[in-house]
Amino acid sequence: MLDIAANRTRGHESLLGDLRRLARHTTALDEDGSFPTQDIARLAAIGALTAPFGGGEVAGIAIxxxxxxxxxxxxxxxxxxxxxxxxxxxxNAAALIIRYGTREQIRRARRRAAEGALFGVWNTEGADGVRLVREAGALRLAGTKTFASGAGHVACPLITARDADGAWQMVLPQLDDAARADLSDWRAHGMRASATGSFRFSGLAVAPEDLLGGPGDYHRPPHFSAGAWRFCAVQLGGIERLVDEAKDFLQANGRHEDPHQLARMGETLIAAETARLWVRRAAHLAEAAGVADTPEAAERAVAYVNLARSAVERCGLETLERVQRSVGLAGFLRTHPLERLCRDLATYLRQPAPDRALCAGAAHAFRDEAAGDLWR
Ligand SMILES: Cc1cc2nc3c(=O)[nH]c(=O)nc-3n(C[C@H](O)[C@H](O)[C@H](O)COP(=O)(O)OP(=O)(O)OC[C@H]3O[C@@H](n4cnc5c(N)ncnc54)[C@H](O)[C@@H]3O)c2cc1C
Known part of the structure; x- marks a missing residue:
């Protein structure tokens, strides 16, 4: 009989080993219009694209x-x-498809991921937002998404579109060969290689099987807000990378025993570890079984993740400042990796409505509970 649990653990361990090796050799891209095509292909080769869909040769990363x-x-x-x-x-796209998709939609998505297709979630938009319009009995898309990571490279975007009643509907559009991506506005301080451009959807036909879930599902609590822990986890990796680069620099230059540098390194480690503790607890609360079963459980998780966003942002900003002060001008030269890494982190720390997230988290304090019991 197959020992599924043991196979799964072995599979996950080997995936993590592959990812560690891959992460050490990630391409250091920094040009406008660049994209980590090779790294995505390497993720596909080790099964990391199928893993979030819970299938394929490699044991799934359970969402x-x-x-x-x-x-x-x-x-x-x-x-x-x-x-x-x-x-x-x-x-994020895999999580939404698994949560709201039909069996056929999940099967189709898994197959596309196994073929090497990259997914993405494109929700942000400007004045010409995406609508679902009915023409001669058939549904079509109209409008444009902005700040869409991987525009022109993501083969399977999951997008939100306003339906005839003004409600948000998730759509898995089948892209055609038209040149719809525009990266000309993505002249960014950092994160240049994320290809975060705009994408025009006008004219694309939408079949009934391209509609994912029902109206309002995308923003449904707690998953919409609580899912923010995942970008915090990526930010955490960026924070820890800065610490590693600063350590290497100080050691290579014989400055690591200086008391001022040591004190600053101590503070930097505290910031990085604080971020890690917040992300870990946020992940546990957000993914806990039954988190969506009661409004109280949902509200508790969302409040924590909202505060975690602020905590990780603060830790990231503190790390940036301390690392830049420890390394000095050398870290501002384009020949030094820290120059790009700092710009990437500063840019990626910008996430939607941070003030609102902090205040929504703070509002949770005004319950009939002691502060120390709020998340126990
Ligand atoms: C590298 C990168 C990749 C991205 N990729 C994607 C993607 O693939 N898909 C996608 O959908 N989005 C993507 N985004 C966009 C992201 O989801 C947010 O829309 C974006 O990061 C918001 O940043 P902002 O600083 O403009 O936020 P804002 O929310 O505009 O915040 C800026 C400031 O204004 C404040 N503020 C916000 N609202 C108000 C208000 N109503 N009144 C007064 N003050 C306000 C905030 O608290 C903050 O102080 C990406 C962003 C980045 C950085």
Whole structure:
């Protein structure tokens, strides 16, 4: 009889080993319009694209197994934040498809991932947002998504579109060969290789089997807000990478025993470890069984993840400042890896509505519970 649990653990361990090796050799891309094509192909080759869909040769990364998924996201983020962002988008799409998809949609998505297709979730939009319009009895898309990571490279985007009633509907559009991606606006401080451009959907036909879940499912609590722990896990990898680069620099230059440098390194380690503790607890609360069963459980998890976002952002900003002060001007030269890594982290720390997230988390304090009991 097959020992599924043992096989799964072995599979996961070997996937982690492959990811560690891959993360050490992530391509250091930094040009406008660049994209980590080779790294995505290497992720596909080790089964990391199928893993979040729970199938394929490699044992799946269980979306609901927070420690496993956190480690994967952290490792890839440590290798490179643009690759980490792209893989996080792939994982987010897998989570939504597994949660809301029909058996056929899950099967189709798994097959596409096994063929090497990268997924992504594109929700952000400007004035010309994406709508579902009915023409001669058939559904079509109209409008454009902005800040879409992997635009022109993601083969299977999961997008949100307004339906005729103004509700948000998830769609898995079948892309055609038209040139719909536009990266000309992505002239960014950092994260250049994430190809975060705009994508025009106008004219694409939508079949009934391309609609994922029902109206409103995308933003349904707690998963929409609580899922933010995954970008925090990638950011954590970026934070720890800065610490590693600073350590290497100080040691190579014989500055690691200086008391001021040691004190700053101590503070930097505290920031990095604080981020890790927040992300880990956020992951556990967000992925806990029964988190969506009661409004109380959902609200508790969402509040924690909202605070974790702020905590990780603060730890990231502190790490940036301390690492830059420890290394000095050398870290601002384009020949030094820290120059790009700092820009990537500073850019990726910008996430939607941080003030609202902090205040929503803070509101959870005003319950009839002592502060120390709020998440116990
Ligand atoms: C590298 C990268 C890749 C991305 N990839 C994707 C992707 O693939 N798909 C996707 O959908 N999105 C993507 N995004 C976009 C992301 O989801 C957010 O839309 C974006 O990061 C928001 O950043 P912002 O600083 O403009 O946020 P904002 O929310 O505009 O925040 C900026 C500031 O304004 C404040 N603020 C926000 N709302 C208000 C308000 N109403 N009134 C007053 N103040 C306000 C905030 O608290 C903050 O201080 C990506 C972003 C990055 C950085």
């Amino acid at each position: 609901g197994a927070p420690d496993e998924l956190m480690e994967v996201l952290r490792l890839i983020g440590h290798g490179g934040l643009p690759l980490g962002r792209l893989y996080e988008g792939h994982v």
